Amino acid sequence: MSSKTIRNMEEFAAVSGISRPTVSKYFHDPESVRVSTRAKIEAAIEKYDYRPNLYAMNQNRKLTKNVGIVVPLLTDPYFAEIARKLERHCIEAGYHPTLFSSHGDPAHETDVLNSLRAIRPAGVLLAPLGRASDHGALERFCADVPTLLFDSNVGELGLAFVGSDNIQFTAHITDYLCRTGEPPCFFEMKRPTNPNAHRRRQSYLDAMQEFGLEPHVISVEGDGWDFEEIGRLGGHTAFSEGLFPTNTILCSNDRLAIGLLTACYEKGVAVGRGPDCTVRVAGQDGHPHSRYTCPPLTTISHAYDAVSKAASDALFAAINGQVTPWSSTRLEGRLILRDSA
Amino acid sequence: MSSKTIRNMEEFAAVSGISRPTVSKYFHDPESVRVSTRAKIEAAIEKYDYRPNLYAMNQNRKLTKNVGIVVPLLTDPYFAEIARKLERHCIEAGYHPTLFSSHGDPAHETDVLNSLRAIRPAGVLLAPLGRASDHGALERFCADVPTLLFDSNVGELGLAFVGSDNIQFTAHITDYLCRTGEPPCFFEMKRPTNPNAHRRRQSYLDAMQEFGLEPHVISVEGDGWDFEEIGRLGGHTAFSEGLFPTNTILCSNDRLAIGLLTACYEKGVAVGRGPDCTVRVAGQDGHPHSRYTCPPLTTISHAYDAVSKAASDALFAAINGQVTPWSSTRLEGRLILRDSA
DNA sequence: GCAAATAGTTTACGCGCGATAAATTTTAGT
DNA sequence: ACTAAAATTTATCGCGCGTAAACTATTTGC
Numbered sequence: 001m002s003s004k005t006i007r008n009m010e011e012f013a014a015v016s017g018i019s020r021p022t023v024s025k026y027f028h029d030p031e032s033v034r035v036s037t038r039a040k041i042e043a044a045i046e047k048y049d050y051r052p053n054l055y056a057m058n059q060n061r062k063l064t065k066n067v068g069i070v071v072p073l074l075t076d077p078y079f080a081e082i083a084r085k086l087e088r089h090c091i092e093a094g095y096h097p098t099l100f101s102s103h104g105d106p107a108h109e110t111d112v113l114n115s116l117r118a119i120r121p122a123g124v125l126l127a128p129l130g131r132a133s134d135h136g137a138l139e140r141f142c143a144d145v146p147t148l149l150f151d152s153n154v155g156e157l158g159l160a161f162v163g164s165d166n167i168q169f170t171a172h173i174t175d176y177l178c179r180t181g182e183p184p185c186f187f188e189m190k191r192p193t194n195p196n197a198h199r200r201r202q203s204y205l206d207a208m209q210e211f212g213l214e215p216h217v218i219s220v221e222g223d224g225w226d227f228e229e230i231g232r233l234g235g236h237t238a239f240s241e242g243l244f245p246t247n248t249i250l251c252s253n254d255r256l257a258i259g260l261l262t263a264c265y266e267k268g269v270a271v272g273r274g275p276d277c278t279v280r281v282a283g284q285d286g287h288p289h290s291r292y293t294c295p296p297l298t299t300i301s302h303a304y305d306a307v308s309k310a311a312s313d314a315l316f317a318a319i320n321g322q323v324t325p326w327s328s329t330r331l332e333g334r335l336i337l338r339d340s341a
Numbered sequence: 342m343s344s345k346t347i348r349n350m351e352e353f354a355a356v357s358g359i360s361r362p363t364v365s366k367y368f369h370d371p372e373s374v375r376v377s378t379r380a381k382i383e384a385a386i387e388k389y390d391y392r393p394n395l396y397a398m399n400q401n402r403k404l405t406k407n408v409g410i411v412v413p414l415l416t417d418p419y420f421a422e423i424a425r426k427l428e429r430h431c432i433e434a435g436y437h438p439t440l441f442s443s444h445g446d447p448a449h450e451t452d453v454l455n456s457l458r459a460i461r462p463a464g465v466l467l468a469p470l471g472r473a474s475d476h477g478a479l480e481r482f483c484a485d486v487p488t489l490l491f492d493s494n495v496g497e498l499g500l501a502f503v504g505s506d507n508i509q510f511t512a513h514i515t516d517y518l519c520r521t522g523e524p525p526c527f528f529e530m531k532r533p534t535n536p537n538a539h540r541r542r543q544s545y546l547d548a549m550q551e552f553g554l555e556p557h558v559i560s561v562e563g564d565g566w567d568f569e570e571i572g573r574l575g576g577h578t579a580f581s582e583g584l585f586p587t588n589t590i591l592c593s594n595d596r597l598a599i600g601l602l603t604a605c606y607e608k609g610v611a612v613g614r615g616p617d618c619t620v621r622v623a624g625q626d627g628h629p630h631s632r633y634t635c636p637p638l639t640t641i642s643h644a645y646d647a648v649s650k651a652a653s654d655a656l657f658a659a660i661n662g663q664v665t666p667w668s669s670t671r672l673e674g675r676l677i678l679r680d681s682a
Numbered sequence: 683g684c685a686a687a688t689a690g691t692t693t694a695c696g697c698g699c700g701a702t703a704a705a706t707t708t709t710a711g712t
Numbered sequence: 713a714c715t716a717a718a719a720t721t722t723a724t725c726g727c728g729c730g731t732a733a734a735c736t737a738t739t740t741g742c
Contacts, residue, residue, distance in 0.1 A: 077421075099442075101428075265637075289630060336501070
């Protein structure tokens, strides 16, 4: 690093011995200049530690390198984890990701989308809140900005949808539970916040019908995103009122299951597959925490890597001009057998 | 919203009947213009949905309204939670926060700081990785950008430090454990990733000495940020080798405790305060998940609200020109008594 | 009602870069 | 070595806004 401070691209071009337009071109796409000039420029960057002014760059660029990543709730490790993977893919592809959380609030989701417009993103990876979302606001945003929906689908919005096959999720784990013990009942929120909950319930009903078994859905009270507490309180109620018709409980998601396990503990109900256990509990999502519950939670896990890769690749393809009709990609989950069921 | 599209501030000033410089002044600080003109401008904003171009705005502004928030690991709910609170304070104070995670990697932390320079932030709220951090890079960054350190302190860097009083944390919970049963041993990582771990160990040693009791530190193997797994594996080893000299285990942090509880479950060791329990386990942090372990985890909780408020207020004060000597604010934690100890 | 203080307007310029066209140089292909 | 293609240079414009100075209009205090 030299002592001389480079004020702008003009000065930088001078010291690197390359004209400014070519330097500009380099920063837009390093591959677009000759190897010899690239070497000169990169030597100068190394020497003077120059970086073009982001604001001046993006002001007149037709397309920025910005990518927005929006998740419903960043304090949920599931979303934090998938956001992390998406962020990495963006950086590797030469984009500049910015992370946003809707904080579980539709109004805030709309605010986030508006903030997002301000940075004129080349594309957005959006996991919407689902039915709670302001559908009109989403629609308007998708009309203006290339947006790829992931995790939960809302109509046929945006470029495409990439997520998990929730139907397969529930069918698969229901199948497992039926084959290894009593058929499961389904534990969920009466008014699910989680956007995929309805699909999972339906899949449970279908799977049970296929087995010729009577389905039982236990819908517990509670609103918002505090799933563990909702699961815990709902579990207490359900045990007290004898709402579980079988010894096997399939939860709509892992966070509800985690809360339910706490309720089991507090009620003195032994959970697991052993002969001395009273109930089996299973979740769905492959939540980072599911390994560490007591007992460890049997669940069906999202294909985190595959989903995030497919989602980001699809967005980058669209940004690069590849036009494809709207499509929905749903990846299968992997059953994770642990001690809880 | 009218049909006519406003292309820039010039046009917007025209339709609102106010000169462009005054409009510019309004967007810089709405309070700086007369009430009557503010009303005119806001009516026009409502009507035409105009927003100034972010990039053009920030290009020549002496100071942007950007604030960077950096945490070591966003997939850790503790950091996600405090980041969420900081974000809210920034928005309320009229700033534009952007969230970054170091992903537990010093090299990435340095990258994040460099990206941060590009957005020319008015200030940064930084929770460094701690001893793993590239100290030189931090120092250079703090010299250029008003930076407030939180969660973990590194030298006397930046404007100030705001965080929890880890000494008090460990002293307080050690005191509680000593008074209610056998004195605790201390369960930690041999090479702690968590920056506050050393302070906590020292505080444990001091507290035990004050009680006139022999301290016992169990340092387990493991690197990185996968604390639960490290706690679980370390727990297995410690139980197998009979490393716990007393029936009470104080963990360096809640995530280690969560892993240890899983180990206890897997070993068939009953945890809790009851007469039929073998060990007591306590954590430190007030981790969002600690309520839902089995048994629920006794811990000492950060004053999340107070820390985030104090940190953001201190940064805003500095941005607004208030000069104060470097200071360290350490807030006390609150003991949360649950069934595990 | 007057002068001083405050707020707003006009005019003018600059920021750092993107984009483009035309002229020139370099490279690749035969 | 010759030509076509590709890369680079030169020159120029514009983006949308910040900022400053000088001037004018409005408000405020007495």
